[in-house]
Amino acid sequence: MVIVMAADATQKEIEHVVERLHELGFKTHLSTGIERTIIGAIGDEKPLRDEPLEAFPGVEKVVPIMRPFKLASRIFKEQDTIVDVNGIKIGGNRIVLMAGPCAVESYEQVMETARAVKEAGALILRGGAFKPRTSPHKFQGLGEEGLKILAQAKEETGLSIVTEVMSPQHVEMVAKYTDIFQIGTRNMQNYMLLQEVGRTDKPVLLKRGMSARVEEWILSAEYILDMGNFNVILCERGIRTFETYTRNTLDLNAIPLVKQLSHLPVIVDPSHGTGRRSLVIPMARAAIAAGADGLLVEVHPNPEKAISDGPQSLIPEEFGRLVEEVKRVAEALGRQV
Numbered sequence: 001m002v003i004v005m006a007a008d009a010t011q012k013e014i015e016h017v018v019e020r021l022h023e024l025g026f027k028t029h030l031s032t033g034i035e036r037t038i039i040g041a042i043g044d045e046k047p048l049r050d051e052p053l054e055a056f057p058g059v060e061k062v063v064p065i066m067r068p069f070k071l072a073s074r075i076f077k078e079q080d081t082i083v084d085v086n087g088i089k090i091g092g093n094r095i096v097l098m099a100g101p102c103a104v105e106s107y108e109q110v111m112e113t114a115r116a117v118k119e120a121g122a123l124i125l126r127g128g129a130f131k132p133r134t135s136p137h138k139f140q141g142l143g144e145e146g147l148k149i150l151a152q153a154k155e156e157t158g159l160s161i162v163t164e165v166m167s168p169q170h171v172e173m174v175a176k177y178t179d180i181f182q183i184g185t186r187n188m189q190n191y192m193l194l195q196e197v198g199r200t201d202k203p204v205l206l207k208r209g210m211s212a213r214v215e216e217w218i219l220s221a222e223y224i225l226d227m228g229n230f231n232v233i234l235c236e237r238g239i240r241t242f243e244t245y246t247r248n249t250l251d252l253n254a255i256p257l258v259k260q261l262s263h264l265p266v267i268v269d270p271s272h273g274t275g276r277r278s279l280v281i282p283m284a285r286a287a288i289a290a291g292a293d294g295l296l297v298e299v300h301p302n303p304e305k306a307i308s309d310g311p312q313s314l315i316p317e318e319f320g321r322l323v324e325e326v327k328r329v330a331e332a333l334g335r336q337v
Protein backbone atom coordinates (compact mmCIF):
# COMPACT_ATOMS: atom_id res chain seq x y z
CA MET A 1 0.00 0.00 0.00
CA VAL A 2 1.19 3.53 -0.62
CA ILE A 3 0.10 6.65 1.20
CA VAL A 4 0.23 9.68 -1.06
CA MET A 5 0.80 12.79 1.01
CA ALA A 6 -0.66 16.12 -0.12
CA ALA A 7 1.72 18.50 -1.90
CA ASP A 8 1.55 20.87 1.10
CA ALA A 9 1.87 18.19 3.80
CA THR A 10 4.27 19.22 6.54
CA GLN A 11 7.23 17.18 7.78
CA LYS A 12 5.36 16.70 11.07
CA GLU A 13 2.31 15.31 9.30
CA ILE A 14 4.51 12.88 7.35
CA GLU A 15 6.25 11.76 10.54
CA HIS A 16 2.93 11.28 12.29
CA VAL A 17 1.68 8.91 9.57
CA VAL A 18 4.99 7.01 9.57
CA GLU A 19 4.87 6.62 13.36
CA ARG A 20 1.33 5.28 13.29
CA LEU A 21 2.25 2.82 10.53
CA HIS A 22 5.15 1.55 12.62
CA GLU A 23 2.81 1.12 15.61
CA LEU A 24 0.53 -0.95 13.40
CA GLY A 25 3.49 -3.19 12.49
CA PHE A 26 4.31 -1.83 9.02
CA LYS A 27 7.74 -1.34 7.54
CA THR A 28 7.90 2.02 5.74
CA HIS A 29 9.94 3.48 2.90
CA LEU A 30 9.74 7.12 1.89
CA SER A 31 9.83 8.27 -1.70
CA THR A 32 10.43 12.00 -1.76
CA GLY A 33 9.40 13.36 -5.13
CA ILE A 34 9.67 16.89 -6.48
CA GLU A 35 6.05 17.62 -5.62
CA ARG A 36 5.09 15.27 -2.83
CA THR A 37 6.15 12.49 -0.53
CA ILE A 38 4.87 8.96 -0.95
CA ILE A 39 5.04 6.50 1.91
CA GLY A 40 5.33 2.85 0.98
CA ALA A 41 3.90 0.65 3.74
CA ILE A 42 4.78 -3.04 3.73
CA GLY A 43 2.98 -5.40 6.06
CA ASP A 44 -0.33 -7.03 6.91
CA GLU A 45 -3.05 -4.60 5.87
CA LYS A 46 -5.78 -6.02 8.14
CA PRO A 47 -5.28 -3.57 11.05
CA LEU A 48 -5.96 -0.71 8.66
CA ARG A 49 -9.59 -1.70 8.23
CA ASP A 50 -10.36 0.10 11.50
CA GLU A 51 -7.87 2.91 10.94
CA PRO A 52 -8.82 5.22 8.10
CA LEU A 53 -5.45 6.74 7.20
CA GLU A 54 -7.21 9.10 4.82
CA ALA A 55 -8.40 10.98 7.89
CA PHE A 56 -4.86 11.80 8.99
CA PRO A 57 -3.83 15.41 8.36
CA GLY A 58 -1.74 15.80 5.23
CA VAL A 59 -2.85 12.51 3.65
CA GLU A 60 -4.24 12.88 0.14
CA LYS A 61 -5.05 9.26 -0.61
CA VAL A 62 -4.26 5.68 0.23
CA VAL A 63 -3.64 3.41 -2.75
CA PRO A 64 -3.41 -0.35 -2.47
CA ILE A 65 -0.69 -1.83 -4.71
CA MET A 66 -2.16 -4.93 -6.25
CA ARG A 67 1.11 -6.04 -7.83
CA PRO A 68 3.26 -8.41 -5.80
CA PHE A 69 6.20 -6.01 -5.99
CA LYS A 70 5.74 -2.73 -4.15
CA LEU A 71 8.99 -0.82 -3.65
CA ALA A 72 10.18 -1.54 -7.19
CA SER A 73 6.85 -0.41 -8.59
CA ARG A 74 6.17 2.80 -10.54
CA ILE A 75 3.18 3.31 -8.28
CA PHE A 76 5.47 3.74 -5.28
CA LYS A 77 8.02 5.86 -7.16
CA GLU A 78 6.95 7.60 -10.32
CA GLN A 79 10.29 9.15 -11.33
CA ASP A 80 13.04 7.03 -12.85
CA THR A 81 15.65 5.90 -10.38
CA ILE A 82 19.11 7.10 -11.32
CA VAL A 83 21.91 4.99 -9.88
CA ASP A 84 25.09 6.96 -9.27
CA VAL A 85 28.37 5.09 -9.69
CA ASN A 86 31.26 7.46 -8.91
CA GLY A 87 29.37 10.25 -10.66
CA ILE A 88 28.29 8.06 -13.62
CA LYS A 89 24.52 8.25 -13.75
CA ILE A 90 22.76 5.06 -14.81
CA GLY A 91 19.11 5.54 -15.78
CA GLY A 92 19.40 9.14 -16.97
CA ASN A 93 19.56 10.47 -20.50
CA ARG A 94 23.06 9.17 -21.07
CA ILE A 95 23.54 5.55 -22.13
CA VAL A 96 26.23 3.88 -20.03
CA LEU A 97 28.54 1.30 -21.58
CA MET A 98 30.12 -1.43 -19.47
CA ALA A 99 32.61 -3.68 -21.21
CA GLY A 100 35.40 -6.14 -20.56
CA PRO A 101 36.27 -9.80 -20.54
CA CYS A 102 33.95 -12.54 -19.34
CA ALA A 103 36.61 -13.68 -16.87
CA VAL A 104 39.64 -12.00 -15.37
CA GLU A 105 42.51 -14.14 -16.69
CA SER A 106 45.64 -12.05 -16.10
CA TYR A 107 46.78 -8.49 -15.39
CA GLU A 108 47.89 -8.08 -19.02
CA GLN A 109 44.60 -9.33 -20.45
CA VAL A 110 42.55 -7.03 -18.21
CA MET A 111 44.75 -3.99 -18.82
CA GLU A 112 44.79 -4.40 -22.58
CA THR A 113 40.99 -4.73 -22.63
CA ALA A 114 40.45 -1.91 -20.14
CA ARG A 115 42.52 0.58 -22.15
CA ALA A 116 40.77 -0.36 -25.37
CA VAL A 117 37.21 -0.18 -24.05
CA LYS A 118 37.93 3.11 -22.32
CA GLU A 119 39.29 4.55 -25.54
CA ALA A 120 36.11 3.43 -27.34
CA GLY A 121 33.84 5.11 -24.78
CA ALA A 122 33.10 2.61 -22.00
CA LEU A 123 32.89 4.06 -18.49
CA ILE A 124 32.71 0.82 -16.54
CA LEU A 125 34.98 -2.22 -16.77
CA ARG A 126 33.41 -5.67 -16.37
CA GLY A 127 35.22 -8.90 -15.54
CA GLY A 128 34.40 -11.97 -13.49
CA ALA A 129 36.74 -13.07 -10.71
CA PHE A 130 34.21 -15.56 -9.36
CA LYS A 131 32.76 -17.48 -12.30
CA PRO A 132 29.57 -19.49 -11.85
CA ARG A 133 30.30 -22.18 -14.45
CA THR A 134 27.76 -24.80 -15.45
CA SER A 135 30.45 -27.46 -15.04
CA PRO A 136 32.55 -27.74 -11.86
CA HIS A 137 35.43 -28.95 -14.03
CA LYS A 138 35.77 -25.61 -15.82
CA PHE A 139 37.74 -22.52 -14.75
CA GLN A 140 36.07 -21.05 -11.67
CA GLY A 141 37.84 -17.69 -11.76
CA LEU A 142 40.88 -16.21 -10.03
CA GLY A 143 38.91 -15.23 -6.92
CA GLU A 144 40.32 -12.42 -4.78
CA GLU A 145 43.47 -12.30 -6.92
CA GLY A 146 41.21 -11.42 -9.87
CA LEU A 147 39.54 -8.68 -7.85
CA LYS A 148 42.96 -7.18 -7.13
CA ILE A 149 43.68 -7.08 -10.86
CA LEU A 150 40.39 -5.24 -11.45
CA ALA A 151 41.23 -2.76 -8.70
CA GLN A 152 44.61 -2.14 -10.33
CA ALA A 153 42.92 -1.55 -13.70
CA LYS A 154 40.59 0.93 -12.02
CA GLU A 155 43.55 2.73 -10.51
CA GLU A 156 45.38 2.93 -13.84
CA THR A 157 42.45 3.82 -16.11
CA GLY A 158 39.89 5.53 -13.88
CA LEU A 159 37.20 3.10 -15.07
CA SER A 160 34.70 1.95 -12.46
CA ILE A 161 34.30 -1.79 -11.86
CA VAL A 162 31.42 -4.25 -12.06
CA THR A 163 32.09 -7.83 -10.99
CA GLU A 164 30.05 -10.80 -9.88
CA VAL A 165 29.52 -11.83 -6.27
CA MET A 166 28.29 -15.39 -5.85
CA SER A 167 27.88 -15.94 -2.15
CA PRO A 168 26.61 -13.93 0.84
CA GLN A 169 29.90 -14.73 2.64
CA HIS A 170 31.85 -12.93 -0.09
CA VAL A 171 29.86 -9.69 -0.13
CA GLU A 172 32.07 -7.85 2.35
CA MET A 173 35.29 -8.90 0.59
CA VAL A 174 34.05 -8.17 -2.96
CA ALA A 175 32.78 -4.78 -1.75
CA LYS A 176 36.37 -3.72 -1.05
CA TYR A 177 37.22 -3.92 -4.76
CA THR A 178 34.09 -3.30 -6.81
CA ASP A 179 31.87 -0.31 -7.54
CA ILE A 180 28.89 -2.43 -8.60
CA PHE A 181 27.96 -5.93 -7.44
CA GLN A 182 26.84 -8.15 -10.30
CA ILE A 183 24.33 -10.85 -9.41
CA GLY A 184 24.42 -13.46 -12.15
CA THR A 185 21.54 -15.22 -13.85
CA ARG A 186 22.10 -18.37 -11.78
CA ASN A 187 21.82 -16.43 -8.54
CA MET A 188 18.82 -14.25 -9.32
CA GLN A 189 16.80 -16.23 -6.81
CA ASN A 190 19.54 -16.64 -4.19
CA TYR A 191 17.53 -14.66 -1.67
CA MET A 192 20.18 -14.68 1.08
CA LEU A 193 22.64 -13.16 -1.39
CA LEU A 194 20.08 -10.55 -2.48
CA GLN A 195 19.46 -9.61 1.15
CA GLU A 196 23.18 -9.38 1.89
CA VAL A 197 23.87 -6.95 -0.97
CA GLY A 198 20.69 -5.16 0.08
CA ARG A 199 22.30 -4.44 3.45
CA THR A 200 25.03 -2.43 1.70
CA ASP A 201 24.53 0.83 -0.16
CA LYS A 202 26.59 -0.21 -3.18
CA PRO A 203 24.90 -0.41 -6.60
CA VAL A 204 23.72 -3.88 -7.63
CA LEU A 205 23.40 -5.08 -11.22
CA LEU A 206 20.75 -7.79 -11.09
CA LYS A 207 20.70 -10.09 -14.09
CA ARG A 208 17.49 -11.77 -15.10
CA GLY A 209 17.37 -15.49 -14.30
CA MET A 210 17.62 -17.51 -17.49
CA SER A 211 14.20 -19.03 -16.83
CA ALA A 212 12.68 -16.21 -14.82
CA ARG A 213 9.50 -14.39 -15.68
CA VAL A 214 9.57 -10.60 -15.52
CA GLU A 215 7.53 -10.64 -12.32
CA GLU A 216 9.98 -13.00 -10.59
CA TRP A 217 12.88 -10.81 -11.72
CA ILE A 218 11.34 -7.64 -10.31
CA LEU A 219 10.48 -9.50 -7.09
CA SER A 220 14.16 -10.39 -6.76
CA ALA A 221 14.98 -6.68 -7.04
CA GLU A 222 12.32 -6.12 -4.38
CA TYR A 223 14.39 -8.25 -1.96
CA ILE A 224 17.31 -5.82 -2.34
CA LEU A 225 15.10 -2.72 -2.05
CA ASP A 226 13.36 -4.18 0.98
CA MET A 227 16.70 -4.22 2.83
CA GLY A 228 17.07 -0.49 2.11
CA ASN A 229 19.33 -0.51 -0.95
CA PHE A 230 17.55 1.25 -3.81
CA ASN A 231 20.63 1.32 -6.08
CA VAL A 232 19.51 -1.53 -8.30
CA ILE A 233 20.12 -1.83 -12.05
CA LEU A 234 18.22 -4.57 -13.87
CA CYS A 235 20.00 -6.42 -16.68
CA GLU A 236 18.21 -8.41 -19.39
CA ARG A 237 20.62 -11.13 -20.54
CA GLY A 238 18.44 -13.48 -22.54
CA ILE A 239 16.17 -16.31 -21.54
CA ARG A 240 15.81 -19.97 -22.47
CA THR A 241 13.38 -20.75 -25.24
CA PHE A 242 13.01 -23.66 -27.68
CA GLU A 243 15.46 -21.91 -30.05
CA THR A 244 18.93 -23.45 -30.05
CA TYR A 245 20.69 -21.51 -32.82
CA THR A 246 21.42 -18.84 -30.28
CA ARG A 247 22.64 -19.39 -26.70
CA ASN A 248 19.62 -17.51 -25.33
CA THR A 249 16.74 -15.47 -26.70
CA LEU A 250 17.23 -11.81 -25.89
CA ASP A 251 13.85 -10.65 -24.62
CA LEU A 252 13.56 -7.13 -26.01
CA ASN A 253 9.93 -6.92 -24.82
CA ALA A 254 11.23 -6.91 -21.29
CA ILE A 255 12.96 -3.54 -21.70
CA PRO A 256 9.92 -1.28 -22.23
CA LEU A 257 7.77 -3.59 -20.10
CA VAL A 258 10.01 -3.37 -17.05
CA LYS A 259 10.37 0.37 -17.51
CA GLN A 260 6.60 0.69 -17.42
CA LEU A 261 6.26 -1.50 -14.34
CA SER A 262 9.26 -0.21 -12.40
CA HIS A 263 11.29 2.93 -11.80
CA LEU A 264 14.59 1.00 -11.87
CA PRO A 265 17.08 1.43 -14.74
CA VAL A 266 17.32 -1.42 -17.25
CA ILE A 267 20.44 -2.39 -19.18
CA VAL A 268 21.04 -5.18 -21.69
CA ASP A 269 23.75 -7.82 -22.13
CA PRO A 270 23.74 -8.69 -25.85
CA SER A 271 26.73 -11.03 -25.37
CA HIS A 272 25.01 -13.66 -23.22
CA GLY A 273 21.71 -12.73 -24.88
CA THR A 274 22.92 -14.14 -28.19
CA GLY A 275 26.07 -16.17 -27.52
CA ARG A 276 27.36 -15.25 -30.99
CA ARG A 277 29.80 -12.49 -31.82
CA SER A 278 28.09 -11.68 -35.14
CA LEU A 279 24.79 -10.90 -33.37
CA VAL A 280 26.12 -8.70 -30.59
CA ILE A 281 26.22 -5.37 -32.48
CA PRO A 282 22.75 -5.71 -34.09
CA MET A 283 21.18 -6.63 -30.73
CA ALA A 284 23.05 -3.82 -28.96
CA ARG A 285 21.46 -1.40 -31.43
CA ALA A 286 18.05 -2.99 -30.91
CA ALA A 287 18.38 -2.81 -27.13
CA ILE A 288 19.06 0.93 -27.23
CA ALA A 289 16.20 1.44 -29.69
CA ALA A 290 13.91 -0.37 -27.23
CA GLY A 291 14.90 2.01 -24.41
CA ALA A 292 17.77 0.35 -22.55
CA ASP A 293 19.79 2.64 -20.27
CA GLY A 294 23.07 0.89 -20.95
CA LEU A 295 24.89 -2.17 -22.24
CA LEU A 296 27.10 -4.84 -20.68
CA VAL A 297 29.35 -6.25 -23.39
CA GLU A 298 32.04 -8.94 -23.37
CA VAL A 299 35.28 -7.84 -25.04
CA HIS A 300 38.51 -9.87 -25.23
CA PRO A 301 41.80 -8.97 -26.95
CA ASN A 302 42.07 -12.51 -28.29
CA PRO A 303 38.72 -14.34 -28.17
CA GLU A 304 40.18 -17.60 -29.54
CA LYS A 305 42.33 -17.79 -26.43
CA ALA A 306 39.60 -16.69 -23.99
CA ILE A 307 39.11 -19.07 -21.07
CA SER A 308 35.37 -18.43 -21.13
CA ASP A 309 32.80 -17.08 -23.59
CA GLY A 310 35.24 -16.52 -26.48
CA PRO A 311 32.56 -17.16 -29.16
CA GLN A 312 30.48 -14.20 -27.94
CA SER A 313 33.36 -11.84 -27.14
CA LEU A 314 34.08 -8.88 -29.41
CA ILE A 315 37.61 -7.83 -30.21
CA PRO A 316 38.33 -4.21 -29.16
CA GLU A 317 37.97 -2.99 -32.74
CA GLU A 318 34.48 -4.48 -33.00
CA PHE A 319 33.57 -2.87 -29.69
CA GLY A 320 34.62 0.47 -31.19
CA ARG A 321 32.21 -0.17 -34.05
CA LEU A 322 29.45 -1.11 -31.61
CA VAL A 323 29.90 2.23 -29.81
CA GLU A 324 29.71 4.18 -33.08
CA GLU A 325 26.55 2.39 -34.20
CA VAL A 326 24.86 2.62 -30.81
CA LYS A 327 25.67 6.35 -30.72
CA ARG A 328 23.69 6.87 -33.92
CA VAL A 329 20.65 5.06 -32.51
CA ALA A 330 20.93 6.99 -29.24
CA GLU A 331 21.13 10.33 -31.05
CA ALA A 332 17.99 9.49 -33.04
CA LEU A 333 16.24 9.09 -29.69
CA GLY A 334 17.63 12.30 -28.19
CA ARG A 335 20.02 10.42 -25.88
CA GLN A 336 23.81 10.52 -25.57
CA VAL A 337 26.41 7.80 -25.19
Ligand code: PEP
Nearest residue numbers: 102184185186207237272
Ligand atom coordinates in the same frame (compact mmCIF):
# COMPACT_ATOMS: atom_id res chain seq x y z
C1 PEP B 1 28.79 -13.01 -17.06
O1 PEP B 1 28.39 -11.83 -17.09
O2 PEP B 1 29.92 -13.35 -17.43
C2 PEP B 1 27.84 -14.06 -16.65
C3 PEP B 1 28.25 -15.17 -16.07
O3 PEP B 1 26.58 -13.74 -16.96
P1 PEP B 1 25.20 -14.53 -16.68
O4 PEP B 1 25.06 -14.59 -15.21
O5 PEP B 1 24.19 -13.66 -17.36
O6 PEP B 1 25.32 -15.89 -17.35
Ligand code: MN
Nearest residue numbers: 102298308309
Ligand atom coordinates in the same frame (compact mmCIF):
# COMPACT_ATOMS: atom_id res chain seq x y z
MN1 MN C 1 30.39 -14.55 -19.73
